[in-house]
Every structure is written in C-alpha cells, then in structure tokens.
Amino acid sequence: MELLRTVEEVRRWRAEVRSAGRRLGFVPTMGALHAGHRSLIDTARAANEAVAVSIFVNPTQFGPQEDFAHYPRPLEADLALCREAGVDAVFHPEPETMYPLGFCTWVEVRGPLAESFEGAVRPGHFRGVATVVLKLFEIVQPDRAYFGQKDAQQACLVRRMIADLNLPVELHVCPTVREADGLALSSRNVYLTPEQRRMAPILFQALQRAEAAILQGERRAQTVIQIMEETMATVPEARLDYAAVVDPNSFLPVKTISDDVLLLLAARFGNTRLIDNLPISFPRNA
Ligand code: AMP
Numbered sequence: 001m002e003l004l005r006t007v008e009e010v011r012r013w014r015a016e017v018r019s020a021g022r023r024l025g026f027v028p029t030m031g032a033l034h035a036g037h038r039s040l041i042d043t044a045r046a047a048n049e050a051v052a053v054s055i056f057v058n059p060t061q062f063g064p065q066e067d068f069a070h071y072p073r074p075l076e077a078d079l080a081l082c083r084e085a086g087v088d089a090v091f092h093p094e095p096e097t098m099y100p101l102g103f104c105t106w107v108e109v110r111g112p113l114a115e116s117f118e119g120a121v122r123p124g125h126f127r128g129v130a131t132v133v134l135k136l137f138e139i140v141q142p143d144r145a146y147f148g149q150k151d152a153q154q155a156c157l158v159r160r161m162i163a164d165l166n167l168p169v170e171l172h173v174c175p176t177v178r179e180a181d182g183l184a185l186s187s188r189n190v191y192l193t194p195e196q197r198r199m200a201p202i203l204f205q206a207l208q209r210a211e212a213a214i215l216q217g218e219r220r221a222q223t224v225i226q227i228m229e230e231t232m233a234t235v236p237e238a239r240l241d242y243a244a245v246v247d248p249n250s251f252l253p254v255k256t257i258s259d260d261v262l263l264l265l266a267a268r269f270g271n272t273r274l275i276d277n278l279p280i281s282f283p284r285n286a
Helices: 007-019 035-047 075-084 125-140 149-164 187-191 194-199 202-215 221-233
Strands: 002-004 024-029 050-055 089-091 144-148 170-174 238-246 261-269 272-280
Touching: 002 007, 007 024, 007 089, 007 125, 024 035, 024 125, 035 050, 035 075, 035 144, 035 170, 050 075, 050 125, 075 089, 089 125, 125 149, 144 149, 149 170, 149 261, 149 272, 187 272, 202 221, 202 238, 202 261, 202 272, 221 238, 221 261
Parallel strands: 002 089, 024 050, 024 144, 050 089, 144 170
Antiparallel strands: 238 261, 261 272
16 A cells, blocks of 8 residues: 655556556545545445545644644554555645645635535535545546545535536445444544443434434424424433434425435534434335
8 A cells, every 4th residue: 555645646656547547436534534434445445446545634624613633643543444445545645735835726615505504603614625625636536536425515515516617526425334323433423521422322313213203204394303403402411503404415404395305413512513414215105
C-alpha cells in the first residue's frame, strides 16, 4: 500500500493506475476509521481494480466552536485497517497541501439542500465539504466515489455538485453500518461518556418507531415527527436539534407521505452531536 502525501505523488500514482487500465474507486474520509468506513472500502474493493482512501481532517468544514483540534487522528490504526482491507493507496495530505497560503476559491452549494438541517445548524459546513470533495476529486480523479448514507445530506449534496459541475465521477451511497444496539457508527461516538453511550441508541429507536407508524399507514409527516420527538424526549440527556421528514433528493420537508421519504434526526448528548437518518421506501402495495 502506498502512503501518498503530496498532490504530485497522487498524480504519478494515478497515471500508473490509468495506464494499466485499472478503474479507480475512491473513499474520502477524515480518518478514525471504523466498520462504516470499512464497508465503503469493501464495496469499492469489490467493484474496482484499484482503491484509494483519503484521510484528511478538513479544517474548512468545522465551525469555530467545533471539534477540529480534538478530532481523533489515530493514523497508524487507520493505515493498518486500510492495509488489511486491500487499499492500494492512502492520500494523507497536510492542511497546507490542501489549503496553501492565499487559497480563496470555494464551492458554494445554495438552496435548501445546503442551507437546511446540517447546513442551518453548521453554517459554512457544506461549503467546506463541497470544496474539499471537489479538490479531492480533481486530485485523485476517481472513476467511482463511495459515500455513506449515514451522512445523507452530504451524499445528496455531493450528488448535486457532480451533476451541476459535470464531474466525471460515479457516486455510490452505501448503507449505514450500526452497532448491535442500533447506534450508527461514527468517529465521534468516542466522545460519549458511558452513560451517554447507553442512551445514544434512542436515535435509531425513534427512527424505527416512525418507520413502523408509516408502515402501519400513517401519512401525516407531522404525526411521524411527533413520534420521533416523543421518543427522543424519553431521554432527557438528549437535546434534539431537529426531527424531520424530507424528500430524499431535495431535502424539502414533506407534509403528506405519498412517496419515498427520508427521516432525519440530530441530537446533542452533552457536547457531542449525533446525526442519524432512515430512508423509507413508500409502501406502494400497502
Ligand atoms: P467521515 O470520516 O466521518 O467524514 O466519513 C467518511 C465517509 O464514511 C462518509 O461518506 C460517511 O458518510 C461514511 N460513514 C461514516 N459513518 C458511517 C457508517 N456508520 N456507515 C456507513 N458509512 C459511514
């Protein structure tokens, strides 16, 4: 496995992959890799002759009060996981490599997709995400890129950017990997105290109760939202940021459920913010 630190190194490696006629699958990450990341890598590995992973804690997607400085960076363990998973190259740049002095070009996605939910709670977050993802695509030039459903709004925004900017990348969104008790794997779960960790599966339980109501015929989004809110309220330590029922492509709120929807939840446990979501395929034969 190659550890690439500069853009030039990636370009050289990419040229070799291309001239060998190997298709390249790419998994962008911020490191602290877990089984969720591993599932993206495995999916990429199964469909492409070459696989690259980037490990870069992107400063521009963190707000000033957020956890950039403390974000976990267990590089050796991450490299071991990549090696084990059969990754061909890891791109691990320094912040100065991605954002050299004088950097001033940004990708700004506008509209509800970028400005609601995560975009509203974390101003500037998606500008940082879109900018770094476009840069990574330009540097790595993958044939296919793999993102997680766990960050549904991010995946949707990347899909929009690929379409809007005619990027020659095929996007694949992979299912959320969960702990046995339903908590979605996240690099931020390590921040939870043991008590908060015990409570955190309430997010998935709220999503599941909402799903059950829809499967039983509930069509009023407001009622479904109420079910999620009431479930979250059973854990006073969880402070709800939002519970929503949205169109999975536009992220516009839905009033009456008559087609596929996405259930969204975000909550804080102490200083730790967790997000989760559940795609619901409209039960057409119900
Ligand atoms: P991150 O390192 O948190 O920026 O995540 C890198 C990629 O892994 C993103 O596309 C995430 O959506 C994806 N990811 C994170 N957690 C999970 C999970 N539990 N299941 C599936 N994909 C995930």
